[in-house]
Structure formats: structure tokens, C-alpha cells
Amino acid sequence: MVDARGREAERKKYISKIGYLYPDRSEMLSNVSDFKSLVTALNATSYEEMLRNVSGADGDRHEAESSSLTIDDVMLQHASRKFSEAFEYGFSYGTFYSFMKLREQEIKNVTWLAELVTMQVSRNLPGWNKFVVPFKYHVDEFKVNAE
Numbered sequence: 001m002v003d004a005r006g007r008e009a010e011r012k013k014y015i016s017k018i019g020y021l022y023p024d025r026s027e028m029l030s031n032v033s034d035f036k037s038l039v040t041a042l043n044a045t046s047y048e049e050m051l052r053n054v055s056g057a058d059g060d061r062h063e064a065e066s067s068s069l070t071i072d073d074v075m076l077q078h079a080s081r082k083f084s085e086a087f088e089y090g091f092s093y094g095t096f097y098s099f100m101k102l103r104e105q106e107i108k109n110v111t112w113l114a115e116l117v118t119m120q121v122s123r124n125l126p127g128w129n130k131f132v133v134p135f136k137y138h139v140d141e142f143k144v145n146a147e
Helices: 004-014 028-031 035-041 048-052 071-087 093-118 139-146
Strands: none
Touching: 004 028, 028 035, 035 048, 035 139, 071 093
């Protein structure tokens, strides 16, 4: 087992030296040991809102049986929102990239539903509603919500 100092030194190698979190949050991120300390380390940043949407752990429950959002689910929703927003802005390479990423999300959704069918999961469980709808968000909605 690796001691705490070795773990912090290993983490420091992977923490970026550029971006929104450098240099203020670098030390705090290298000392994170659980989800609650991660939320504390990212307090008052643009990532705080995304982490607030993550539900607590459901223990040993299967993903298909859980209705809570994991950090992966929240990140996929955030990415879908960003790609949908970029898709609305006209003709550029970013539009094509966003289109391809949103199509990838559609494929992930179909794969998730196919896995549920393969596992013969009951249709009453919340896992059937755990998918991210691509092309859902539009710029007009962002403007209305901002006002």
C-alpha cells in the first residue's frame, strides 16, 4: 500500500500547470481523499455547480437500479449541453466536431439500453431513464434562462 505522501507526490505529477485551477487549487486537489473534500477543493469554481448535481453513493446498488446521478452522468450531461450549444453557432470545424460528439452520445445511449435488455432488467427500474438526450439544448434556452 502506498503511503499518503507518495500518493500526493504521484497526484502532483498529473495536476495541470495551466487552466482555471492553477495555481490556487493545485495544492488542495493534491490532498483530496474523498468526494466531499473534492467538492470543498473546487468551491467557488466553474466545476462546483457540476459537482453539486452529483448524488451521494447508493452503496451496493446496481447502476440500473439507482436513480441517482453519478459523476459520469453529470459530466455527460454537461458535455452534451456544451456540444449542443457549439452546434448552434454556424459553420465552423467546431460544428462538425460537436455533431460527431453528439452522435457518439446517441450510440452510448443505444448501447446502454441494449445492455439493459440483455441483462433483462425490469422496465420499472430507474436505469431505463438514465440516458443523456443529445441535441436537446439550444442557444435560445440559454438566453431565456440567463435573463
